[in-house]
Amino acid sequence: DAGITQSPRHKVTETGTPVTLRCHQTENHRYMYWYRQDPGHGLRLIHYSYGVKDTDKGEVSDGYSVSRSKTEDFLLTLESATSSQTSVYFCAISGEGTGSYEQYFGPGTRLTVT
């Protein structure tokens, strides 16, 4: 299994508070992604990174920001959490090279905004 961890694994927070989720990899992969997964919507890309300090928006980026100061860490921040951001958040990584397009997922963070 790819070495990907996410922290925290579970979090309950109140509306309006800032929240930061961390993704950590030990694979030295260049690409990292944040998804959210909701019933009826499947996995949707929030932000992704293609290198240290290089990030871009995905399909559902409003209300989220990211940072990547080191290859191994990719942080997702909810500046002011809302109930609509209650979801399961997955981090994924991908290497580059011949055929290395598959993404490997972390265990997920279940976030509840009350």
Next chain:
Amino acid sequence: GQNIDQPTEMTATEGAIVQINCTYQTSGFNGLFWYQQHAGEAPTFLSYNVLDGLEEKGRFSSFLSRSKGYSYLLLKELQMKDSASYLCAAYSGAGSYQLTFGKGTKLSVIP
């Protein structure tokens, strides 16, 4: 844009064969992935098809037809542990290896 369709739910009997279909319409296409996701867990990679045809991996096989925008995942000799959601995802070939996922097919295997 990207549009990926797969059935929401399927039920099959232990020991049987089941085929999960996926159709896609994408602005660019460079490959099709299948992932398995057990309830409460992360998705895990099953297969990747870039060329037309069938790729076999043990009890699981995946097929791709680029001209028809169609793929299927075939599961043989079903086991109870195969009860899971199966996610179809298209790779557009754009930079950063982004994938677009379908909503998943929840497969229930019954005795």
